[in-house]
Amino acid sequence: MDRRKYLKTLAVTSLGTGVMLQSCGPETKTETQAAAPTFTIDRTKEELVREQKLLADKFFDEHEMKTITVLVDIIIPKDEVSGSATDAGVPQFIEFIAKDMPRYQTQLRGGLKWLDLQSMKQYNTDFASCTAEQQISIVDEIAFPEEAKPEMQAGVAFFNTMRDLTACGFFTSQIGIKDLGYVGNQPNQWDGVPADVLAQYGVAYDQRTLDISVKHDA
Amino acid sequence: MQDFQIKKNPKAYDVAIVGSGAGGGMAAYVLANAGIKVVLLEAGPLYDPAKNVTQLKWPWESPRRGASSPYRHFGDFDAAYGGWELEGEPYTQKDGTKFDWFRSRMVGGRTNHWGRISLRFGPKDFKHRSIDGLGDDWPIGYEDVAPYYDKVDRLIGVFGSEEKMANEPDGIFLPPPKPRLHELFIKNAGTQLGIPVIPSRLSILTKPLPGNDKRGKCFFCSQCNRGCTVYGDFSSSSVLVKPAIATGNVDIIPNAMVRQVLTNEEGKATGLSFVNKEDMQEYEVSAKIVMLAASACESARLLLNSKSSRNPNGLANGSNIVGKYLHDSTGAGMGGILPKLVGRKRYNEDGVGGMHVYTPWWLDNKKLDFPRGYHIEYYGGMGMPGYGFGSGMQHTNGKYPGRNGEQKKAGGYGASLKDDYRYFYGATFGMSGRGEAIAREDNYCEIDPNVVDKFGIPVLRFHYKWSDYEIKQAKHMKETFEEIIEKAGGVVTWGKSGPENNYGLETPGRIIHEVGTTRMGNDPKKSAVNKFNQAHECDNLFVVDGGPFVSQADKNPTWTILALSMRASEYIIDQLKKQNI
Numbered sequence: 001m002d003r004r005k006y007l008k009t010l011a012v013t014s015l016g017t018g019v020m021l022q023s024c025g026p027e028t029k030t031e032t033q034a035a036a037p038t039f040t041i042d043r044t045k046e047e048l049v050r051e052q053k054l055l056a057d058k059f060f061d062e063h064e065m066k067t068i069t070v071l072v073d074i075i076i077p078k079d080e081v082s083g084s085a086t087d088a089g090v091p092q093f094i095e096f097i098a099k100d101m102p103r104y105q106t107q108l109r110g111g112l113k114w115l116d117l118q119s120m121k122q123y124n125t126d127f128a129s130c131t132a133e134q135q136i137s138i139v140d141e142i143a144f145p146e147e148a149k150p151e152m153q154a155g156v157a158f159f160n161t162m163r164d165l166t167a168c169g170f171f172t173s174q175i176g177i178k179d180l181g182y183v184g185n186q187p188n189q190w191d192g193v194p195a196d197v198l199a200q201y202g203v204a205y206d207q208r209t210l211d212i213s214v215k216h217d218a
Numbered sequence: 219m220q221d222f223q224i225k226k227n228p229k230a231y232d233v234a235i236v237g238s239g240a241g242g243g244m245a246a247y248v249l250a251n252a253g254i255k256v257v258l259l260e261a262g263p264l265y266d267p268a269k270n271v272t273q274l275k276w277p278w279e280s281p282r283r284g285a286s287s288p289y290r291h292f293g294d295f296d297a298a299y300g301g302w303e304l305e306g307e308p309y310t311q312k313d314g315t316k317f318d319w320f321r322s323r324m325v326g327g328r329t330n331h332w333g334r335i336s337l338r339f340g341p342k343d344f345k346h347r348s349i350d351g352l353g354d355d356w357p358i359g360y361e362d363v364a365p366y367y368d369k370v371d372r373l374i375g376v377f378g379s380e381e382k383m384a385n386e387p388d389g390i391f392l393p394p395p396k397p398r399l400h401e402l403f404i405k406n407a408g409t410q411l412g413i414p415v416i417p418s419r420l421s422i423l424t425k426p427l428p429g430n431d432k433r434g435k436c437f438f439c440s441q442c443n444r445g446c447t448v449y450g451d452f453s454s455s456s457v458l459v460k461p462a463i464a465t466g467n468v469d470i471i472p473n474a475m476v477r478q479v480l481t482n483e484e485g486k487a488t489g490l491s492f493v494n495k496e497d498m499q500e501y502e503v504s505a506k507i508v509m510l511a512a513s514a515c516e517s518a519r520l521l522l523n524s525k526s527s528r529n530p531n532g533l534a535n536g537s538n539i540v541g542k543y544l545h546d547s548t549g550a551g552m553g554g555i556l557p558k559l560v561g562r563k564r565y566n567e568d569g570v571g572g573m574h575v576y577t578p579w580w581l582d583n584k585k586l587d588f589p590r591g592y593h594i595e596y597y598g599g600m601g602m603p604g605y606g607f608g609s610g611m612q613h614t615n616g617k618y619p620g621r622n623g624e625q626k627k628a629g630g631y632g633a634s635l636k637d638d639y640r641y642f643y644g645a646t647f648g649m650s651g652r653g654e655a656i657a658r659e660d661n662y663c664e665i666d667p668n669v670v671d672k673f674g675i676p677v678l679r680f681h682y683k684w685s686d687y688e689i690k691q692a693k694h695m696k697e698t699f700e701e702i703i704e705k706a707g708g709v710v711t712w713g714k715s716g717p718e719n720n721y722g723l724e725t726p727g728r729i730i731h732e733v734g735t736t737r738m739g740n741d742p743k744k745s746a747v748n749k750f751n752q753a754h755e756c757d758n759l760f761v762v763d764g765g766p767f768v769s770q771a772d773k774n775p776t777w778t779i780l781a782l783s784m785r786a787s788e789y790i791i792d793q794l795k796k797q798n799i
Contacts, residue, residue, distance in 0.1 A: 040279045042270035044263065044299055047289045051281070079633045081640075089278075096281045144629045145612050160612060163631065167608030167639055172277035172284075177603060180643055184568035185274060185602050187437035192396035194565055201558065203402045212379050212417070214393035214424040 059098045059105065064112050067128045068094055068162075071115075074139055075166040082179035085170050093169035104161070111158025118155065189216040224491070227503040229469070231257040233790070234490050234505035236476050236520065239327025240776050241762040241783040242511030243454030243462070244370075248787035250467040254794070257503055258459070259474040259492060261512070262323030265330065265455050267297060267445030274439060274447075277604050285605035291320070293605070297445035297453070298322040298331035302727070306672030309663075310679040317544070317663070317680035318727035319515055325472065326455025327513070328730060331443045333572050334420040334451050335595070335774045336376045338367045338781075340385030343771035350589045352687075353657045356768040357740045357749040360387065366781035374452045374780070375427040377570075378419035386578045392424045394574065395438070398567055400556060400598040400647045400706075401575045407705035408577065413698070418576045421452035421777075432461065440601065442571025451571060474501070475673050478524040479508055479533050479759065487533075487759045493673045507758045507790060507799060510736075511783065514764040515544070515663050518735035519678050521746075521761075522665045532665075534753035539746050540736055541664050543657040544682060545770055547731035548592065549724040550692045552699035552713030553648030556598075556706065557618055560645050567600040567644070579772045588690035590654035591772040594698070598647025608639045613711070615642070647708065651695035654772045655688050657734045661726075682726045692723035731775050736765035751786035758799050762786050 037048075037055050060068065072085035072094070085091075098104050112127075115138070119127040123134045130138070142148055142155035143163075170176040192213070198204055205213075233249055235242045238260040246258050267273070272295040277283045280294035287294060291301025300322040309319055322328045341360040347353050364387070371390040378391040394417035397405060401415075408415035422442060423435045433456075434448030442451045449456040462468045473495040480489045480502065489504035510517040518541045524533035532540055572595075579591030615638040616628025626634065666679035696715065703710050715722040726732075739745025742754035747766050753759040762783035764775050771778075793799045 041272045041275050041295065042297075044289060046305075047287070050287075050289070055281070075631045076636050077633055079636060093281075093283070097285075100282050100287070101285070139631060143631045144627045146616060146628050160610075160629070163611060163629070163635070164609045167611065168283065168603075168605060171603045171607050171639060172605070174276070174278055177276070180603065180640060181564035182600065182602055183564055184566045184600070185276065185439060185441075186566070187439065188566050188568060190395050190438040190566075190569045193399045193402065194563075197399065197563055197565065200563070201399065201403075203399075203406065205396060205402075209396060212393060213396045214377070 072166045088173035088175040090169035224500045231505040233507045235509045237511035240779045243458030244783040246462040247458040250462040250465040256468045258470045265325040272444040283605040310666045312681040317682040320730045329454040336421040336777045337773035338387045339771045342385045366785045376421045379417040403706040440568035509760045511763045514735045542662040543734040545655045545657045546726045547729040548653040549729040550695045550722040551650040554703040554708035554710045556708045592651045592653030595650045600644035692721040733764035733767035736761045738766040750789040
């Protein structure tokens with residue numbers, strides 16, 4: 001087989017497959033029977049049945065989704081490099097994870113409730129309805145685990161989970177991978193650490209390693 | 219017509235094989251190429267990594283971003299279906315002990331996701347009782363298996379380096395890839411500590427395999443566990459089963475869950491009975507020879523369930539040894555951060571699937587308080603983000619100065635936090651020890667008399683306990699890992715543990731190297747099969763998975779399963795020619 005030909009084929013078939021997640025959000029659910037989800041990755045029959053059920057279900061209500069949307073953009077906002085968590089579809093990702101991994105459900109739902117109660121206590125309205133300054137003021141009390149007051153511990157634990165889910169959802173999205181500068185997942189010819197990087201860290205390949213390691217055709 | 223009937227396949231086969239993983243795939247390949255008519259029964263669906271693709275897919279193509287799911291415990295992109303629990307296929311535990319049983323019911327079985335670590339057992343590994351008085355010697359030695367290791371190397375391909383270490387025999391190697399950056403730091407640390415760090419030995423084609431135009435060479439995407447669309451690595455599905463079927467001598471029956479080995483009045487195996495998972499109907503297939511390669515525990519289960527008036531104890535089990543001497547590799551791990559790697563330059567660091575360097579066992583157990591060794595596997599670097607990426611940043615970003623040199627408060631949010639993920643990306647690394655446990659009679663699986671699975675097949679019940687030998691070995695692993703991490707310039711971030719949890723020693727079964735349940739030997743009272751994997755009590759029955767292992771060694775079992783299955787298959791060809799079976 002011509003190696004170049006198959007590498008090319010692989011490269012082409014792996015493009016244009018990044019839109020699947022957009023069909024995963026609860027907003028695509030309609031009154032009619034949801035169409036079977038299509039996947040660009042191998043799925044067994046049993047997996048397809050489960051995915052279809054998960055995608056058709058809805059866990060968070062509208063208010064909860066609104067709060068999640070505010071929170072994830074506080075955690076990962078748009079900056080000079082890339083877009084925000086909501087730009088990257090993080091709320092929809094969190095909705096899916098809550099359905100896929102039920103262990104998250106109580107913690108997330110309860111944490112959102114905790115957050116609204118804090119907001120009510122301090123500002124007499126729910127978190128999503130607070131001003132941006134008020135929201136940040138509440139987040140400041142739960143976003144720094146080593147400084148947070150003991151009575152805020154439940155909020156800290158919730159925020160740690162939200163930080164993890166937001167970072168995961170963001171940096172595994174198309175926007176996030178580009179932001180991170182991950183340049184793999186494509187056909188390559190690994191020929192060792194680049195020379196400038198070896199020099200930067202003061203390391204080198206010994207002669208034996210150079211002698212025995214695979215050499216690539218030009 | 220009655221509701222329940224058994225459909226008999228009218229075709230008479232020379233050999234019926236149960237299971238299409240390393241052992242079954244190799245047997246099918248060798249026999250089919252010798253013109254022998256084979257029927258290959260697989261308990262799961264057909265699978266071909268060129269058709270069932272997860273390779274070169276992006277994390278967002280999985281709604282859970284590659285996380286584990288009930289149907290793929292190793293994650294959404296992993297090639298292996300299944301896991302430690304399967305719907306409707308329970309197993310039970312005995313006396314408060316625990317063994318986790320990983321099953322991957324699909325063509326190729328667990329070879330679809332394994333680490334491709336392809337180590338030969340060494341001379342000592344076959345004769346360890348003679349060295350330390352523990353366990354038993356194999357009835358064969360390295361010299362018996364070496365020619366088959368050579369043939370497996372040539373047939374399948376493995377990269378590595380000649381090291382001339384006494385108990386780590388060199389193979390016929392393709393050239394290894396150069397180490398990654400963190401692997402260089404580990405290698406330098408090892409050199410200072412007197413711990414060998416040598417090129418890994420993986421069945422991945424860094425160069426085209428001589429004489430084989432059906433397989434492409436590796437293109438360094440680091441995703442062997444997803445299955446390779448160009449067959450650049452070894453899985454039984456792509457490298458053995460597919461070409462075996464192409465000979466025209468193999469009929470494969472997928473979704474065939476085998477109930478028992480059928481026998482006649484003389485005690486000979488006559489075929490297999492199975493339930494087809496698609497139509498839930500009962501079938502039988504007959505063959506002159508039956509080979510079990512269903513995995514160590516599943517093959518033991520089959521034998522124990524193949525009871526008859528002649529074999530009330532199960533087939534090939536007059537010794538009462540079937541199911542006993544079950545042992546998995548030991549496992550423990552630790553990870554850390556390399557502060558010097560924060561803010562590192564980006565480049566494609568994927569490399570081959572898995573480590574480019576590893577540490578074979580390097581010490582003399584006579585000078586230690588535990589009898590058997592372990593090897594160390596390494597990982598780290600700028601991998602593709604997946605589920606779990608960035609988790610626990612509050613444990614990291616408050617500990618090290620940020621990009622501007624200033625110490626931050628742990629945790630946080632906003633643009634500053636967003637930059638922390640970029641800054642710390644690719645700076646973590648870790649290692650896993652994989653060691654030899656002593657095979658013991660009182661670690662076993664047996665039939666649970668009270669429980670059946672959804673097919674009505676009695677299930678296995680496990681009894682497994684680690685001994686002090688394994689716990690002391692895990693302690694040594696942890697001490698070594700900490701030394702390596704610190705000497706490499708790293709800081710341990712997880713994995714420190716003490717006697718309260720057996721030094722992080724994993725639950726047996728978690729390393730998925732379980733072997734020993736139908737062990738081989740010269741004495742029919744103490745072993746289930748002879749040195750050719752042939753049942754002592756039933757000469758047309760063979761077991762060619764990990765079951766016949768007498769001891770596991772501090773190596774991964776796959777290469778030895780392949781070599782022994784090839785050896786047993788050639789023996790069968792020879793015996794058929796001589797009309798001895």
